[in-house]
Amino acid sequence: MNHTNSEPLLEVRNLKKYFGKKGRILHAVDDISVSIGRGKTLGVVGESGCGKSTLGRTVLRLLEPTGGQILFEGKDITHVGKSEMRRYRQSMQIVFQDPYSSLNPRKSVAEIIATPLKVNHICKSRADLQKRVRELMDTVGLAERLYDAYPHELDGGRRQRICIARALAIRPKFIVCDEPVSALDVSIQAQILNLLMDLQDEMGLTYLFITHDLSVVKHISSDIMVMYMGSCVEYAPANELFENPMHPYTRALLSAIPVPDISMRNRKIQPIRGEVASPINPQPGCRFAPRCDFACAQCTGREVPLQWRGGHAAACCRLNK
Template structure:
């Protein structure tokens, strides 16, 4: 099963939109530039794949989108409503409509609670619990949606495999019928065979409920399978984004090309195109380099790259890139 094409139009504003989002974290050693001017949008029923190396700011995007941490500057809009500084009822409504599936399927579940209690908790917190019979019906519905038996509701998390626990995490995210689910490395802790099952489950739920995903992963192969559009992050900034086939077929940023070159292939001897591999580690986010942040590792860097920061610009057909040389 593959992702269905979704196109954002001017007549249909995005479901989630980050505009010039900035988030810094003060530390004893200085200020960590987690996000610096990030622009992202996820349409209704769309899957946006967010990729990049560890430490590039992907998880901070998730936390900001969920309003788990506030923005330092910039704007967060959800379904047309500005939630950059929202609180009270507006933030409560956001939490119901925007859910999350976490990376660790065991740590994200309360080991002392039964699965039924875990799944009922969102209903209780949002004041939608109803009677005990209604709660049991909702729990059975959610378990059935993710391919689990309703009688599993009386078990505890340690009685399930990793793949089953992640299905429970997905069921919990579905309890409030959200418009969007943030998946932060949701399959990276699973075995390969189980990973494929969970990915296809997510795609099936999208077809059934029209839910949108912000799908965060370091695995480009997984993102290619899941996403309608791809956004590539490097050191707190988006360096390239666009429709999946455009970004995959014609990557414009040297960093995107390097990420694709680093993907494992089944028959390396059959790869004839030159593979540019990155050298060294990303710069310190406390002291990011001037100009293009990728220039210390870029084999094509010029004097302009070292002094002038490139802006994200249109390359046609919804494809955008932040590179002087693209």
């Protein structure tokens, strides 16, 4: 299912990832179907615990899928063996949320960036390795004086630049960005976002960008998927989603974005009432229904599929009215 104009690099069909046993099954990712065109960014947004990070890890096969298909460059990689998957992983990388916990504190900046180069036997000599590490540091904006520095000596922004350099080391085509700026100060967030966008333009990278911040996702994404309790509730091009949100959950999220304009102080905010229901053994129906002001009998007892209006889709019974 390709929702972009370019050829899809990654395609996910009816992907599921469940956890648990003995009849208590947590539906972390439930029947997700998306595709990402080459050089494009799919933003994934939703509350904490909605399955965003699990989706990213399952796409990379860091977690094994419970069901569905993962296609990379048109090839089904859902069940390929470890040795073949290792070859694919050279084209698929991840940047984690917390740069400090994802870096080895006992290794210097140079050693961290050099690790994937050594593991994949990319550089033929020590001189080539050092040259490539310095090139990567320059690419992500790390000063050469930090070559022998350690993560604890650096601020969050520089640590995240190390993570990005490490991800770029083996020249991937696809990167999962798992909330890469949420642990950073606002001013540093903008620098990292601009770096990711510049790298995408220069290298033709494709991103799955996971975040809970809608203002961030608008800045970087080509398309946006809104997740709630493991399922996709809305999917649209970025500008279309912000101009014409169709699902009540998306509208509530958008209304909560702070606006630094005193003339907007009286704008209506749509608070979401109640708590997120348990994702363990969810009942058929719209999972947002218990918190939705527009819920009706049609919302429960049966699955509510995505309904398409051109390139824009939402899983809501109100679209039929």
